Amino acid sequence: xxxxxxxxxxxxxxxxxxxxxxxxxxxxxxxxxxxxxxxxxxxxxxxxxxxxxxxxxxxxxxxxxxxxxxxxxxxxxxxxxxxxxxxxxxxxxxxxxxxxxxxxxxxxxxxxxxxxxxxxxxxxxxxxxxxxxxxxxxxxxxxxxxxxxxxxxxxxxxxxxxxxxxxxxxxxxxxxxxxxxxxxxxxxxxxxxxxxxxxxxxxxxxxxxxxxxxxxxxxxxxxxxxxxxxxxxxxxxxxxxxxxxxxxxxxxxxxxxxxxxxxxxxxxxxxxxxxxxxxxxxxxxxxxxxxxxxxxxxxxxxxxxxxxxxxxxxxxxxxxxxxxxxxxxxxxxxxxxxxxxxxxxxxxxxxxxxxxxxxxxxxxxxxxxxxxxxxxxxxxxxxxxxxxxxxxxxxxxxxxxxxxxxxxxxxxxxxxxxxxxxxxxxxxxxxxxxxxxxxxxxxxxxxxxxxxxxxxxxxxxxxxxxxxxxxxxxxxxxxxxxxxxxxxxxxxxxxxxxxxxxxxxxxxxxxxxxxxxxxxxxxxxxxxxxxxxxxxxxxxxxxxxxxxxxxxxxxxxxxxxxxxxxxxxxxxxxxxxxx
Amino acid sequence: xxxxxxxxxxxxxxxxxxxxxxxxxxxxxxxxxxxxxxxxxxxxxxxxxxxxxxxxxxxxxxxxxxxxxxxxxxxxxxxxxxxxxxxxxxxxxxxxxxxxxxxxxxxxxxxxxxxxxxxxxxxxxxxxxxxxxxxxxxxxxxxxxxxxxxxxxxxxxxxxxxxxxxxxxxxxxxxxxxxxxxxxxxxxxxxxxxxxxxxxxxxxxxxxxxxxxxxxxxxxxxxxxxxxxxxxxxxxxxxxxxxxxxxxxxxxxxxxxxxxxxxxxxxxxxxxxxxxxxxxxxxxxxxxxxxxxxxxxxxxxxxxxxxxxxxxxxxxxxxxxxxxxxxx
Numbered sequence: 001x002x003x004x005x006x007x008x009x010x011x012x013x014x015x016x017x018x019x020x021x022x023x024x025x026x027x028x029x030x031x032x033x034x035x036x037x038x039x040x041x042x043x044x045x046x047x048x049x050x051x052x053x054x055x056x057x058x059x060x061x062x063x064x065x066x067x068x069x070x071x072x073x074x075x076x077x078x079x080x081x082x083x084x085x086x087x088x089x090x091x092x093x094x095x096x097x098x099x100x101x102x103x104x105x106x107x108x109x110x111x112x113x114x115x116x117x118x119x120x121x122x123x124x125x126x127x128x129x130x131x132x133x134x135x136x137x138x139x140x141x142x143x144x145x146x147x148x149x150x151x152x153x154x155x156x157x158x159x160x161x162x163x164x165x166x167x168x169x170x171x172x173x174x175x176x177x178x179x180x181x182x183x184x185x186x187x188x189x190x191x192x193x194x195x196x197x198x199x200x201x202x203x204x205x206x207x208x209x210x211x212x213x214x215x216x217x218x219x220x221x222x223x224x225x226x227x228x229x230x231x232x233x234x235x236x237x238x239x240x241x242x243x244x245x246x247x248x249x250x251x252x253x254x255x256x257x258x259x260x261x262x263x264x265x266x267x268x269x270x271x272x273x274x275x276x277x278x279x280x281x282x283x284x285x286x287x288x289x290x291x292x293x294x295x296x297x298x299x300x301x302x303x304x305x306x307x308x309x310x311x312x313x314x315x316x317x318x319x320x321x322x323x324x325x326x327x328x329x330x331x332x333x334x335x336x337x338x339x340x341x342x343x344x345x346x347x348x349x350x351x352x353x354x355x356x357x358x359x360x361x362x363x364x365x366x367x368x369x370x371x372x373x374x375x376x377x378x379x380x381x382x383x384x385x386x387x388x389x390x391x392x393x394x395x396x397x398x399x400x401x402x403x404x405x406x407x408x409x410x411x412x413x414x415x416x417x418x419x420x421x422x423x424x425x426x427x428x429x430x431x432x433x434x435x436x437x438x439x440x441x442x443x444x445x446x447x448x449x450x451x452x453x454x455x456x457x458x459x460x461x462x463x464x465x466x467x468x469x470x471x472x473x474x475x476x477x478x479x480x481x482x483x484x485x486x487x488x489x490x491x492x493x494x495x496x497x498x499x500x501x502x503x504x505x506x507x508x509x510x511x512x513x514x515x516x517x518x519x520x521x522x523x524x525x526x527x528x529x530x531x532x533x534x535x536x537x538x539x540x541x542x543x544x545x546x547x548x549x550x551x552x553x554x555x556x557x558x559x560x561x562x563x564x565x566x567x568x569x570x571x572x573x574x575x576x577x578x579x
Numbered sequence: 580x581x582x583x584x585x586x587x588x589x590x591x592x593x594x595x596x597x598x599x600x601x602x603x604x605x606x607x608x609x610x611x612x613x614x615x616x617x618x619x620x621x622x623x624x625x626x627x628x629x630x631x632x633x634x635x636x637x638x639x640x641x642x643x644x645x646x647x648x649x650x651x652x653x654x655x656x657x658x659x660x661x662x663x664x665x666x667x668x669x670x671x672x673x674x675x676x677x678x679x680x681x682x683x684x685x686x687x688x689x690x691x692x693x694x695x696x697x698x699x700x701x702x703x704x705x706x707x708x709x710x711x712x713x714x715x716x717x718x719x720x721x722x723x724x725x726x727x728x729x730x731x732x733x734x735x736x737x738x739x740x741x742x743x744x745x746x747x748x749x750x751x752x753x754x755x756x757x758x759x760x761x762x763x764x765x766x767x768x769x770x771x772x773x774x775x776x777x778x779x780x781x782x783x784x785x786x787x788x789x790x791x792x793x794x795x796x797x798x799x800x801x802x803x804x805x806x807x808x809x810x811x812x813x814x815x816x817x818x819x820x821x822x823x824x825x826x827x828x829x830x831x832x833x834x835x836x837x838x839x840x841x842x843x844x845x846x847x848x849x850x851x852x853x854x855x856x857x858x859x860x861x862x863x864x865x866x867x868x869x870x871x872x873x874x875x876x877x878x879x880x881x882x883x884x885x886x887x888x889x890x891x892x893x894x895x896x897x898x899x900x901x902x903x904x905x906x907x
Contacts, residue, residue: 070855071857071865072676072857074675074676074677075677160629160630160633160660161633161658161659161660163630163660177625177626178625178626180626180629181625181629186659234659234662234663235659235660235661235662235677236662238677239677239678254676254678254682254683254686255676255683255686255687255857255862256686256760256857284759285857286759286760286855286856286857287757287855288852288855291745291757291854291855294745294746294750295749295750295757297750298749298750298753300753301753301756301757302757453870
């Protein structure tokens with residue numbers, strides 16, 4: 001789980017058209033439905049996990065699909081992949097224990113990928129999980145994939161040399177955050193971490209000390225990709241991963257180009273989601289968002305190209321106004337949710353926090369950000385792409401806020417609040433917008449600026465001296481379990497490094513978290529939506545603001561691309577090149 | 580001469596040593612914790628500390644410095660987290676790129692050289708040629724046009740000229756492919772096609788200064804007595820101007836050209852960004868943005884080596900070009 005800002009620090013942020021330094025207002029309606037609801041499920045019928053994936057209408061085989069990106073992809077070793085570009089490239093060359101069937105419009109189903117089902121909760125206590133591995137799944141050299149190679153992949157993620165990837169499964173198996181001290185991979189290469197066993201070639205078994213009902217979700221991350229021990233080249237695997245998916249890496253000119261070609265040993269009959277339409281996928285690194293957009297608008301040599309860095313902010317008006325160009329764009333809200341966090345240790349008065357919620361002018365804020373091709377308003381803590389999401393607004397105040405209602409809630413008080421923003425120029429504009437907006441309702445807002453490098457770390461400190469700050473959260477899977485307890489369970493508050501930046505700690509809510517986390521994951525979805533509403537009503541620890549919007553353009557010959565509902569970035573599993 | 584050279588080399592080495600100390604000091608003064616950047620998410624204090632141990636960042640400063648310097652001259656073992664054995668010249672391991680810094684530089688330096696060197700040949704040829712011709716045709720329409728052209732070039736910015744060239748040749752006429760770097764050895768035609776716009780933009784901007792400078796120099800030289808004497812002695816126009824005047828006029832231009840090529844190599848980030856090519860400049864800027872300290876450190880050291888070596892060469896060249904300069 002992570003925030004986007006943290007990823008930016010890691011250089012992973014290939015953001016859409018988010019908070020860039022230069023923004024441009026675009027009027028006109030993007031046509032995004034801000035209340036698009038996710039209707040996700042976990043597949044209970046093993047048939048859902050079978051291949052082949054249904055044919056994409058109009059899809060043809062052949063051609064080369066090119067993807068332009070400003071900077072190289074930091075990791076290609078599946079056990080180290082954790083940024084969005086890696087997460088959406090990995091399915092081309094790697095398969096995982098589970099994966100998502102996704103219509104690109106929020107309808108998602110968790111299915112088995114290498115596994116026959118998304119996992120069996122053996123004792124219904126989420127402590128023992130079993131996965132049966134499919135027959136006929138193979139590596140790029142034709143050797144079969146068994147539970148042993150999947151277990152080895154998970155084992156090597158304990159190797160401290162291979163930092164960077166998600167750590168959920170390691171921490172759950174070792175029952176400690178310091179998992180690599182509990183089990184030393186380098187000293188035990190031929191054995192497996194505690195709790196992970198392979199009773200036979202077809203069975204993979206997890207035994208946890210505590211219940212972890214989210215395992216089927218966590219298993220959809222690339223860190224469950226298989227690897228034969230003989231093919232483990234340590235840190236060098238990043239340059240030459242060993243493929244199990246429909247494509248294999250055939251050329252890697254570091255920092256310049258990646259070429260993926262068809263893996264003839266991949267069997268579509270075993271794969272419920274991937275296709276193998278183009279002959280090649282080529283990644284080219286270098287051009288920035290503007291150059292990418294201009295090249296793709298020109299089409300011609302770039303007719304079969306996608307710009308990974310999204311429609312450049314300076315080109316949004318042009319692209320959105322031109323019907324033919326707009327026809328080859330992808331535009332969807334993403335699961336990346338932004339909120340104005342209220343530090344409840346300092347702002348202890350609930351009515352003040354409620355008044356902030358009434359006063360907020362979301363439309364004004366979104367205009368400042370660059371319009372509705374950049375952000376889509378939200379009134380809930382969980383983004384609409386979360387399983388079981390229900391649209392509600394505890395503090396209804398219209399698009400522009402209800403100043404009178406806010407004043408009435410404050411009942412004559414004029415709270416003095418400190419809003420901290422980063423020193424990025426984009427943030428400065430947002431600071432001014434929020435100050436002007438909130439002061440109309442009677443708040444007195446002091447805007448403080450802090451270096452953007454350290455802002456995130458500072459706001460995560462328990463004793464920070466600020467009342468309001470902008471936060472964002474993009475969960476690793478669309479379950480409330482990956483959002484609400486992480487952001488609002490007060491029992492985990494530490495001196496620094498907190499995700500619970502509202503520093504809320506409410507016994508009743510904490511108890512609710514425990515209750516729902518203990519439920520079967522398929523049954524949790526509706527409960528999270530109820531807790532979301534309850535937190536907003538009883539605690540108001542933040543002002544939900546907006547979800548980032550993904551806006552991409554591709555050439556005229558590209559088909560089958562979609563914005564995935566899990567991460568909110570372009571996905572390639574159904575892509576094809578029109579001939 | 581030899582004594583001078585030894586003295587300059589020793590001084591150069593001393594400068595590099597001082598630069599390495601300062602750059603290493605920066606490593607500790609930067610506000611960002613490099614390890615925290617590597618560890619990214621789910622990091623706790625213990626894990627951070629173990630990573631620091633693994634990377635040797637908990638060792639005494641002196642040991643770290645000597646280890647780094649040893650790596651440059653004889654190579655060193657970086658540990659399995661950083662790809663194991665790193666042969667000399669080892670500049671460390673870049674976590675953000677997942678490769679040895681030496682490999683990164685081996686990749687991006689040819690890119691930057693491929694942009695700057697052909698561009699420099701173009702701008703020198705174009706600039707000096709125009710300047711000389713307009714000096715010889717002083718007051719004519721050609722002279723005015725050439726000076727107008729150079730004035731336009733001198734007052735433009737690279738990102739503007741680059742943008743216009745892209746719009747014209749790539750997006751509108753579509754006669755050139757989008758800029759990209761292909762190795763010269765792999766395909767010379769693609770190499771040239773991918774970089775020609777960058778050369779044109781740089782040549783347009785830089786040649787302006789040379790045109791004006793060489794025109795002024797040439798005019799000054801043409802007015803010298805010895806040129807008149809040469810002509811009076813019966814030398815043809817081309818011999819008198821080409822052999823005598825041009826040679827005298829070009830000396831200061833060569834000196835400036837050295838500085839400009841150096842400046843263009845250092846300032847290549849704007850060219851690279853305008854044309855979306857990943858070379859030395861963008862690598863350095865990216866490293867600063869991400870707090871990739873091994874790469875920053877190596878960039879500082881390599882730039883210092885360039886400058887120190889260039890200075891020694893220029894000093895030596897002075898003596899060769901101008902006999903009045905004595906090396907002692």
